[in-house]
Amino acid sequence: MNKAELVAAIAAKAELSKAAAAKAVDAFIDAAAEALKKGENVQLIGFGTLAASKRAARKGINPATKAIINIPEKKVVKFRPGAKLAL
Numbered sequence: 415m416n417k418a419e420l421v422a423a424i425a426a427k428a429e430l431s432k433a434a435a436a437k438a439v440d441a442f443i444d445a446a447a448e449a450l451k452k453g454e455n456v457q458l459i460g461f462g463t464l465a466a467s468k469r470a471a472r473k474g475i476n477p478a479t480k481a482i483i484n485i486p487e488k489k490v491v492k493f494r495p496g497a498k499l500a501l
Contacts, residue, residue: 450491460498467492 415423417439425435446456446464456464471487 458496460496462496462499463494465492465494466490 421432421436421439424430424439425432428435430438449456450464450466453466455466466489469488469490472485474483474485475481476483
């Protein structure tokens with residue numbers, strides 16, 4: 415499912431226009447991104463939790479030249495599914 419299909423599904427289930435559903439999806443994405451940048455978790459009971467964590471610096475290999483390179487640490491987003499997503 416892509417973003418357009420998600421917007422259409424939300425619009426149908428919530429009996430909203432597609433424009434209103436698109437605004438809601440965009441607002442959720444923006445709010446979640448801001449919270450994660452602040453280091454906060456985004457927890458939706460039953461759906462799951464988005465959490466920011468640091469990936470440690472490490473060594474890697476350039477596949478073209480076989481040279482060893484340093485990969486710096488960076489922040490990544492991890493998702494832990496909730497009970498409603500158990501398959």
